Amino acid sequence: xxxxxxxxxIALFTSSMAIAQEFNQGSNVINVGFGFGGHFxxxxxxxxxxxxxxxYEHGVWDVPGPGVVSLGGYLGHKSYKYDNDDKWNYTIIGxxxxxxxxxxxxxxxxxYGGAMxxxxxxxxxxxxxxxxxxxxxxxxxxxxxxxxxxTDNFGAFAEVGFGVSNLTLGISFRL
Numbered sequence: 001x002x003x004x005x006x007x008x009x010i011a012l013f014t015s016s017m018a019i020a021q022e023f024n025q026g027s028n029v030i031n032v033g034f035g036f037g038g039h040f041x042x043x044x045x046x047x048x049x050x051x052x053x054x055x056y057e058h059g060v061w062d063v064p065g066p067g068v069v070s071l072g073g074y075l076g077h078k079s080y081k082y083d084n085d086d087k088w089n090y091t092i093i094g095x096x097x098x099x100x101x102x103x104x105x106x107x108x109x110x111x112y113g114g115a116m117x118x119x120x121x122x123x124x125x126x127x128x129x130x131x132x133x134x135x136x137x138x139x140x141x142x143x144x145x146x147x148x149x150x151t152d153n154f155g156a157f158a159e160v161g162f163g164v165s166n167l168t169l170g171i172s173f174r175l
Contacts, residue, residue: 022110022149023068023100027059029147031157033170035076051078051090051165057098068100074116076164086126092139092164094118108155113144116163147172 023029035051053076059068074094081087098114118139125131143161145168150156155172 022108022147023059023070023102023112025059025062025068027057027068027070028175029057030173030175031055031057031170033157033159033168035078035163035165035168037166047082048078048080051076051168053077053164053168053170055096059100063099065099066102068102070098070100070112070114072096074118074163078164087124089123090164091121091123092118093121094139094163096143098143108149110147110149112146114142116141116143118163149174
């Protein structure tokens with residue numbers, strides 16, 4: 001009886017290590033986060049709010065390495081305000097792909113890096129009633145990040161890159 005119990009414990013332990021990959025083909029994850037810093041700053045020295053962003057990723061295919069490639073979408077927004085009440089809004093809408101490295105075999109951890117193709121929208125609203133857009137353009141950015149899952153479906157993430165902010169921290173929901 002005692003020997004059977006030991007074998008069951010060993011089997012459970014090794015099986016949990018075997019499924020330590022936190023992002024697989026078919027995985028779906030939604031991230032919602034707040035960002036700090038950024039490569040865009042309008043003229044002068046405005047006050048700025050933290051950016052807010054949301055992204056979605058779907059694990060598309062396994063690749064040697066070991067890893068999984070994901071594809072998804074991104075939406076981010078940041079605003080700047082000047083003392084004279086002029087306001088600039090920076091919005092990014094993009095598609096992104098990432099490589100999730102599963103070779104670390106650390107339970108609850110998902111590390112990844114990728115690239116995004118985006119459309120960057122810059123709009124303004126001035127104190128003298130002028131509104132419009134300024135310098136909308138296509139963009140390409142890169143990012144690296146990681147997620148730590150506290151439960152099967154809920155975790156926290158951090159990303160560094162050149163999107164709407166340089167550092168984004170937030171929560172992740174695995175669907």
